[in-house]
Amino acid sequence: MPEGNEIHRWAERHTAAFGDKVVRIEAPSTSRFVDAPLLDGRVLKGVRAVGKHLGYDFGKDRILHVHLGMYGDWTEGTGPLPPEKGALRVRIFDSKKTGDPKRVKQESAEGSRPHRWYSEDDGSDALDPQKIAWVELRGPTDCSVYSEAEWKKLEERLGPDPLNGDGAERFVEIVRSKKTPIAVLLMDQSVAAGVGNILRAELLHRARMNPFKPGNEIDEKTLKAMWKDLVPLMKSAMVDRRMVTTRPKDRPTKKTGSPLKEETHYVYRRQGKPCFVCGEDVKTMEMAGRNLFWCPKCQSASLQ
DNA sequence: GCCTTATGCTCAC
C-alpha cells in the first residue's frame, strides 16, 4: 500500500532490527515465495530501498527483492512469532528473540498466553527497531531473489529518488522533455521514483499546479521548487502510520503534530468537499489509470 | 455479509 517514503522507512527499521545478524526466513512451501530456503540462516547485511522497491542484501548475489504493490504490507512485533494465519506469508526473524518457532507454534496451538503482535497497539510508532524480533510480509507483488546485476538494472530504469539524495536536475530535465501532463508524469517511476497517487495529488496542490499542464510548459524554477518540497514532505509524511501532507496553518483547526483524520490531505479522496485553502469543491477524475484529485480554483493557474 | 475501493504494476490485446 505504500509510497516511497514508507518503503525507505521499512528499510531503515529492518536494517536496525536485523542488520549484520543471522536471520531465519520462513515461507509456506505452497506459496509463490520459493526462495526462502536459499536465504534462511544467513547473515542479512542490510536493507536498501530505491523508489518503491526493497532489497534485503544477503551477499553473494543474493538480494531479496520485495515490492509491496497495492496490497502488500509488513507487520512487526516483539516476542514469539504469532500463530500462522490462513494467508500465505513470509517471515523474517531473529530466533534469539523469538525463541524456537517449533516450540512456540505448539504453545500457540495450546492457546497459551496472548501477546502483542503490532507496534501500533500503543497508539504510536514507538516500538524501538532494536526490539523487533520478527517481521511478517503479506500480499506482495514480488518477493524473489535478485542478483546484483538485476538490482542494478532495476535502478537504471527508475528515475531520481528524492529520498536517496538525488538532485532536482534529472527530474527537471525529464519532465521538461515531455508534453505529457504533469499529473501523469508524476505517476511514472522513471520520472520520480517513489512518488505514488497520494503524493502526486498533494504535491500538485501544494505547488498550486494545474495537473493538466504539459511537462515541457513548466518552468525550471517551478519544477525545482516542487522537488525541494517533495524531499522533506516524504521524510515527514508518516505520522502515526498515516500519510500527512497538510501544513498546520492550512488545517481548519490549525492543529499541529498529529492532525485530525479529515485534515490529513488537501485533496486526496476529498472530492466534493471544500478546499482548505479557497473553499472550492475538490474535483476528481481518472488520470494515468488512477483517481486524481485537485482543487479547480487553487490549481487553475496558467494553462494559458 | 456483500460490495467497493485502495499509497501499484505488468502483461496481453
Add this chain to the structure above:
DNA sequence: TGAGCCTAAGGCT
C-alpha cells in the same frame, strides 16, 4: 485500454 494479481478496510444493506 483492460484484465489480473491478491488483501484488508470501510461503507453499505
